[in-house]
Amino acid sequence: MLAEWTELVCRELGVDPARIDRDELLDLTKEVAHGVTRPAAPLTAYLLGLAQGAGSAPQDAVERLTALARDWATAAREEGEE
Numbered sequence: 445m446l447a448e449w450t451e452l453v454c455r456e457l458g459v460d461p462a463r464i465d466r467d468e469l470l471d472l473t474k475e476v477a478h479g480v481t482r483p484a485a486p487l488t489a490y491l492l493g494l495a496q497g498a499g500s501a502p503q504d505a506v507e508r509l510t511a512l513a514r515d516w517a518t519a520a521r522e523e524g525e526e
Contacts (some may be wrong), residue, residue: 468506475510479517488513 446466454461471483472492488509495501502508 464486465506472510472513475513479513 450464450466451461454464455460469489469492473489476488477485492501492505492509495505
């Protein structure tokens with residue numbers, strides 16, 4: 445089902461499906477949803493898409509955002525312990 449949906453959306457938006465690493469993007473949104481807040485996940489994916497479309501996203505953007513989300517969760521826990 446997810447593969448079909450991805451293919452349909454790509455076709456509708458004129459995006460080459462080969463340019464999308466669906467699993468990597470889903471892992472990113474999972475980290476953001478659990479590490480930051482659930483509504484931040486789709487917002488982050490959208491902002492990443494805007495940056496990539498504009499050509500301003502760094503090559504390792506997904507990895508950097510994933511690390512930010514993980515660090516956010518750690519920082520929040522440490523702040524709560526103080």
